[in-house]
Amino acid sequence: MTGKSSRASGDRRQPLALAAVLLLQGIAAVFFVGDAVGDMLLDPTSPEGMLESLVALALVAGVVLSGLQLRAALERLATQERTLDTARGKLSDVIATQFQAWGLTPAERDVGLLALKGLDVSDIAALRGAAQGTVRAQLTRIYAKAGVSGRAQFGAWFVEDLLEDDLTLAPNEKTAARTAERS
Amino acid sequence: MSRDLDRGAEAAPLPPDPWDPLVRISHWLIAGVVLVNGLLSKPGGNLHVWLGWVALGTLAVRLLWGFVGPSEARFSAFLPDPVGALRHLRDLLRGRPSEYPSHNPAGAIMVYALWGCLAIVVATGLVMTDMKSPVTIAEDRAAVAAGDWSVLVDDSETAESDHEGDGIAKELHELAANLMLLLAMVHVGGVVIESRALRRNLVRPMLTGRGKMK
Structure with a gap:
C-alpha cells in the first residue's frame, strides 16, 4: 500500500x-x-x-x-x-458529486438515485407521489444532462469504473481516452 | 466518519476540491506581485517594471487556462452572475452558504474585478513605460549612464499629447492599483468569513490543492 x-x-x-x-x-x-x-x-x-x-x-x-x-x-x-x-465504498459520494456536476435539480437527484437503485417508473412515481409522466420526463432530462442514451447506460456510468482493470494507479491511455469522451 | 454517515445522495455534494496547480501557482504569484509592487517596490523602478511583466505573463496564462483548463478553472464554471452573488451573500449572512464546484458567485465577481483591475494596472503601466520591455529599459538606462543621452530624445511629433496621456495613465494606474489592494483585502475577509461559515479551511486547498479530509 x-x-x-x-x-x-x-x-x-x-x-x-x-x-x-x-x-x-x-x-x-x-x-x-x-x-x-x-x-x-x-x-x-x-x-x-x-x-x-x-x-x-x-x-x-x-x-x-x-x-x-x-x-x-x-x-x-x-x-x-x-x-x-x-x-x-464511497459510491454515494461519487454519485452525489456527479449529479451536482451534471447540474441535476434536487428533484432530479432524488429520481436519479431511485432509478440507480433499480426502481421502475411506477415505483418512483408512487414513492414520490407524482404522476408517471412527470417521472418519465425527469428521467429523460437526467439522461440528457448525463449524456447517456438510457437507463442501462446511466447505471453503467457509475459501475464502469469498477470493471476496469486499472484499479492500480498506473497511468492508463484508456482512462484518459474515456475522460476525454466524457467531458 | 460521521461526515460519511449523514450523507445520502440527496444531501449536499462533497466539498469541492477544485484548485489545480496552475490556478494555485498563478494565484500566489499574482498575490505576491500585487503586494510587492503595491506596497514595497519603487514605482517606475526596475523591479517594479519586471514584476509588472511577470503579472502580465501570469494573467495571460491564467486567462488562457480559463478556456483550456479543467472544468473548475474554466470561465464557464463561474460566469459573472450578480443576482447569484447577492443571493450567496444573503445566505452567508444567514450563516448557511451552499457549496459550489468552482468559485461561489460572489467570489466569481471578485475574481473578475481583480483581473479587471490588474489588466488596467498592467495596460497603463505599459503606456507609462512606452511599451518598452524591462530589458530595453535597462539597456536605455545603461546607455544614459554611459553618456549617450540620445535615447532620452522624444522623436515623436505628438510628444505633447503623449505627456498628457501619460498623466491620465498615471492617475488610472494608481487608482486601479489602490482599488485592487482594497478588493484584495475584501477578498481575504470574504475567505475568512466563508471558512468560518463552512467550517473548513478554504486557504488550504489554494495552498496544497487538497481540500477533502480523507
Whole structure:
C-alpha cells in the first residue's frame, strides 16, 4: 500500500511541475514577445525581427500545447481518484458529486438515485407521489444532462469504473481516452 | 466518519476540491506581485517594471487556462452572475452558504474585478513605460549612464499629447492599483468569513490543492 501511495503522490507532483513550467513559459513568452514587437516596430524587415517572431510563435504554441497536456494529466488524476473513491465504498459520494456536476435539480437527484437503485417508473412515481409522466420526463432530462442514451447506460456510468482493470494507479491511455469522451 | 454517515445522495455534494496547480501557482504569484509592487517596490523602478511583466505573463496564462483548463478553472464554471452573488451573500449572512464546484458567485465577481483591475494596472503601466520591455529599459538606462543621452530624445511629433496621456495613465494606474489592494483585502475577509461559515479551511486547498479530509 505504501508503494501505491508514494506512486500516487508522484502522480500528483507531475501536474505541479508541469504547471510551474507552463507559467514560466508563459511569462518568458510575454517578455520575448514584448521585445520582439519592439524590434519589429523599429525595423519590420530585419532578419532578427523575423527570427524573433518565429521564436515567439513557437513559445506561444508551446504554452498552449503544455496547457492541453496539463489538463489531460489532471483529468486522468481526477478519474483515478473517482475510481478509488468508488472502490473504497464511497459510491454515494461519487454519485452525489456527479449529479451536482451534471447540474441535476434536487428533484432530479432524488429520481436519479431511485432509478440507480433499480426502481421502475411506477415505483418512483408512487414513492414520490407524482404522476408517471412527470417521472418519465425527469428521467429523460437526467439522461440528457448525463449524456447517456438510457437507463442501462446511466447505471453503467457509475459501475464502469469498477470493471476496469486499472484499479492500480498506473497511468492508463484508456482512462484518459474515456475522460476525454466524457467531458 | 460521521461526515460519511449523514450523507445520502440527496444531501449536499462533497466539498469541492477544485484548485489545480496552475490556478494555485498563478494565484500566489499574482498575490505576491500585487503586494510587492503595491506596497514595497519603487514605482517606475526596475523591479517594479519586471514584476509588472511577470503579472502580465501570469494573467495571460491564467486567462488562457480559463478556456483550456479543467472544468473548475474554466470561465464557464463561474460566469459573472450578480443576482447569484447577492443571493450567496444573503445566505452567508444567514450563516448557511451552499457549496459550489468552482468559485461561489460572489467570489466569481471578485475574481473578475481583480483581473479587471490588474489588466488596467498592467495596460497603463505599459503606456507609462512606452511599451518598452524591462530589458530595453535597462539597456536605455545603461546607455544614459554611459553618456549617450540620445535615447532620452522624444522623436515623436505628438510628444505633447503623449505627456498628457501619460498623466491620465498615471492617475488610472494608481487608482486601479489602490482599488485592487482594497478588493484584495475584501477578498481575504470574504475567505475568512466563508471558512468560518463552512467550517473548513478554504486557504488550504489554494495552498496544497487538497481540500477533502480523507
